[in-house]
Amino acid sequence: xxxxxxxxxxxxxxxxxxxxxxxxxKAMMDFGTDVVAGVTPGKGGQEVHGVPVFDTVEEAVxxxxxxxxxxFVPAPFTKGAVLEAIDAGIGTVVTVTEHVPVHDAIHFVAxxxxxxxxxxxxxxPGLASPGLAKIGILPNKIFKKGDVGVVSRSGTLTYExxxxxxxxxxxxxxxxxxxxxxxxxxxxxxxxxxxxxxxETNRIVLVGEIGGTAEEEAxxxxxxxxxxxxxxxxxxRTAPPGKRMxxxxxxxxxxxxxxxxxxxxxxxxxxxxxxLPTDVPGLVRA
Amino acid sequence: MKLFEYKAKELMRRYGIPVPEGFVVSSPDQIDHLPGPVMVxxxxxxxxxxxxGGIKPADTVEEARxxxxxILGMDIRGYTTKEVLVEKxxxxxxxxxxxxxxxxxxxxxxxxxxxxxxxxxxxxxxDKVLMAHLxxxxxxxxxxxxRVAKAVGLAGPQAAQMESICHxxxxxxxxxxxxxxxxNPLVVTExxxxxxxxxxxTIDSDALFRHKEYQELKEDLTPLExxxxxxxxxxxxxxxxxxxxxNGAGLTMATLDSLNVFNGRAGVFLxxxxxxxxxxxxxxxxxxxxxxxxxxxxxxxxxxxxxDTVAAGLLEAMGEKSIEAPIIARIKGVNEEHAxxxxxxxxxxxxxxxxxxxxxxxxxxxx
Numbered sequence: 084x085x086x087x088x089x090x091x092x093x094x095x096x097x098x099x100x101x102x103x104x105x106x107x108x109k110a111m112m113d114f115g116t117d118v119v120a121g122v123t124p125g126k127g128g129q130e131v132h133g134v135p136v137f138d139t140v141e142e143a144v145x146x147x148x149x150x151x152x153x154x155f156v157p158a159p160f161t162k163g164a165v166l167e168a169i170d171a172g173i174g175t176v177v178t179v180t181e182h183v184p185v186h187d188a189i190h191f192v193a194x195x196x197x198x199x200x201x202x203x204x205x206x207x208p209g210l211a212s213p214g215l216a217k218i219g220i221l222p223n224k225i226f227k228k229g230d231v232g233v234v235s236r237s238g239t240l241t242y243e244x245x246x247x248x249x250x251x252x253x254x255x256x257x258x259x260x261x262x263x264x265x266x267x268x269x270x271x272x273x274x275x276x277x278x279x280x281x282x283e284t285n286r287i288v289l290v291g292e293i294g295g296t297a298e299e300e301a302x303x304x305x306x307x308x309x310x311x312x313x314x315x316x317x318x319x320r321t322a323p324p325g326k327r328m329x330x331x332x333x334x335x336x337x338x339x340x341x342x343x344x345x346x347x348x349x350x351x352x353x354x355x356x357x358x359l360p361t362d363v364p365g366l367v368r369a
Numbered sequence: 370m371k372l373f374e375y376k377a378k379e380l381m382r383r384y385g386i387p388v389p390e391g392f393v394v395s396s397p398d399q400i401d402h403l404p405g406p407v408m409v410x411x412x413x414x415x416x417x418x419x420x421x422g423g424i425k426p427a428d429t430v431e432e433a434r435x436x437x438x439x440i441l442g443m444d445i446r447g448y449t450t451k452e453v454l455v456e457k458x459x460x461x462x463x464x465x466x467x468x469x470x471x472x473x474x475x476x477x478x479x480x481x482x483x484x485x486x487x488x489x490x491x492x493x494x495x496d497k498v499l500m501a502h503l504x505x506x507x508x509x510x511x512x513x514x515x516r517v518a519k520a521v522g523l524a525g526p527q528a529a530q531m532e533s534i535c536h537x538x539x540x541x542x543x544x545x546x547x548x549x550x551x552x553n554p555l556v557v558t559e560x561x562x563x564x565x566x567x568x569x570x571t572i573d574s575d576a577l578f579r580h581k582e583y584q585e586l587k588e589d590l591t592p593l594e595x596x597x598x599x600x601x602x603x604x605x606x607x608x609x610x611x612x613x614x615x616n617g618a619g620l621t622m623a624t625l626d627s628l629n630v631f632n633g634r635a636g637v638f639l640x641x642x643x644x645x646x647x648x649x650x651x652x653x654x655x656x657x658x659x660x661x662x663x664x665x666x667x668x669x670x671x672x673x674x675x676x677d678t679v680a681a682g683l684l685e686a687m688g689e690k691s692i693e694a695p696i697i698a699r700i701k702g703v704n705e706e707h708a709x710x711x712x713x714x715x716x717x718x719x720x721x722x723x724x725x726x727x728x729x730x731x732x733x734x735x736x
Contacts, residue, residue, distance in 0.1 A: 110673075158575065158578070159578050159579070182575045183575060184546050184573050184575045184576035184579075185471055185546075185548060185573050185575065185576075186471075186478075186542075186543055186546055186573070186576070187576075189471070189476060189477060189478065189505050190505055192476050192505075193476065193477070193504070193505035193506050194505075194506070197506060220643075220673060221672065222672030222673050222702070222703075224672075225672060235619075236619065237617060237618065237619025237620070238617045238618075238619065238620075238643075239615075239616050239617030239619065239620040239670045239672065240617060240619030240620040240622075240623050241619070242670055242672040243620055243623070243670045243701075243723070246670070246701075263618055263619070265471065265473050266471070266473060266476045290619070292618070292619055292622060293622070294473075295473045295474060296473070296474050297473075297474065300474060316623070318619045318620075318622035318623045318626060319622040319625075319626070320626045320629065321622075321625045321626050321628075321629045321634075321635065322622060322625070322638075323607060323608075326605045326607075326638075327603075327605075328603075328605060328618055328621070328622050328638060328640075329603040329617070329618025329619075329621055329622070329638070329640040329642075330618040330619070331575065332473070333618055333619075333622065337491055338491075342626075358630060359623075359626075359627055359630060359723070359724055360623050360627075360723060361722060361723055361724055
């Protein structure tokens with residue numbers, strides 16, 4: 084078992100005929116994901132890497148039994164695409180698209196929650212369970228099967244840390260990139276809960292950054308519910324207040340969301356916090 | 370994207386929220402009539418205008434012109450006043466706070482209201498602020514406005530006015546894609562009217578594709594940040610002397626933090642994002658050169674990004690302009706050996722790991 088993605092995942096790629104959709108469909112197939120369908124309105128009947136393309140998600144589900152979706156459609160159409168997937172009965176939706184308006188995200192995150200759909204993103208790299216499957220854009224080569232569950236708000240920083248772990252011989256059960264947006268679907272707490280329940284995860288790595296209070300909430304949850312050891316890294320210790328540091332959500336606003344506050348909360352919860360990303364593997368081993 | 374007070378109030382008026390009569394001018398001689406006794410208010414995107422002398426009363430056209438000419442051009446906490454709002458003075462009985470914003474942790478729209486208006490809401494004790502979350506599946510409903518009115522101590526016709534203002538402000542926030550709409554103070558006048566004394570609106574810049582009218586508005590950016598925005602590069606100027614180019618927001622922040630461990634201080638945060646388009650990399654490097662850092666640190670983790678095309682972009686920039694600052698590059702990922710050879714031949718100092726790169730850059734910067 085791993086969390087969220089495994090050998091039973093049957094993936095539909097929304098926006099499969101675009102550059103990103105086509106490229107990453109192939110990469111996901113190479114990783115072992117069962118990509119069963121693609122959707123691009125108006126392009127039904129075509130094929131991409133041998134995968135049939137449909138006009139609607141509903142059709143894709145009916146014809147291929149797809150149960151998870153990866154959304155690559157441009158930001159103005161993302162809300163419609165996510166709602167279409169939910170309406171078609173898809174149980175797991177991973178939204179890679181960046182720059183989705185925050186009010187759109189508020190709406191589809193709430194709908195997903197009400198319908199019991201696992202929504203990851205927007206603005207996320209997705210997730211990977213090495214040896215089984217991945218959904219999203221995480222690079223294939225950095226992973227190794229193992230017992231560390233990774234959850235992160237970042238993309239490349241996660242790759243950096245996962246790669247360092249892999250080079251050090253530490254494999255991963257599942258790595259979830261929840262994304263750097265202000266209003267994400269899955270949060271740290273949801274992922275921590277899954278890792279705590281997962282038999283193949285024995286240790287957890289949490290990668291956070293400045294902005295919001297998700298890390299503080301995670302710390303509270305760890306204190307009360309997590310018995311597995313947790314190592315964390317928080318990016319943005321030196322970021323000035325009021326400046327948006329690349330991610331929509333990475334901003335210290337009105338004195339809240341500083342790295343200091345997050346590190347303090349995590350340490351109080353018994354989490355070992357790494358000063359440098361490259362210190363993570365050592366702390367996981369310790 | 371923050372809107373000036375007069376823009377925010379125009380918007381509020383459009384949504385049916387009472388605002389004082391007024392007009393905006395950029396030179397004193399544009400004032401040729403008054404709606405009555407007025408306040409002349411500096412239009413700057415920063416708080417504390419009043420204390421800085423940016424808000425003054427006037428009773429006649431002549432007086433208003435005099436006050437306006439004193440305020441126009443005034444520097445308020447680093448912002449130059451280019452326009453003033455000439456607005457009918459209101460007789461204040463009570464000041465209330467009303468704000469509608471996005472609550473990240475509750476993933477919903479949040480109404481905040483307090484009977485303690487006219488001061489910074491952050492300074493008001495939490496138990497004096499009502500926090501009413503809108504369930505996204507329920508949206509605004511009149512009972513929420515009634516709750517707000519009661520919490521700030523309004524009754525009768527004023528409670529009805531308050532409820533209407535709440536409703537319209539929530540409507541404005543969702544329809545205009547605002548991250549924040551704030552009325553502070555919301556004034557109860559001596560005549561018992563409820564009217565917006567000030568107005569603040571921030572529009573979600575990710576939603577500009579459906580709001581053409583805001584696309585022309587200027588943001589509060591340095592000239593280089595402005596340029597970067599046009600190139601779709603995340604670029605932030607900081608107060609150190611090391612220019613950092615990395616890919617991905619988290620990795621760029623982590624690179625800044627790593628420098629700090631070795632007593633180095635970043636002067637530029639430049640996040641290339643997921644690109645390996647050599648042209649964009651070249652533009653990024655040229656932008657960095659313009660920012661004139663003492664040392665440049667390039668940190669690329671190419672999971673998908675191809676390192677050699679990033680290197681090609683860097684070399685193109687160096688071919689176009691001689692860059693005097695020493696460049697330290699740590700490049701890892703797809704085609705990294707090729708990329709490293711390309712850079713070495715161009716005199717770039719290679720580093721194998723993130724901490725080694727940070728240490729080298731920090732040392733150079735302290736030299």
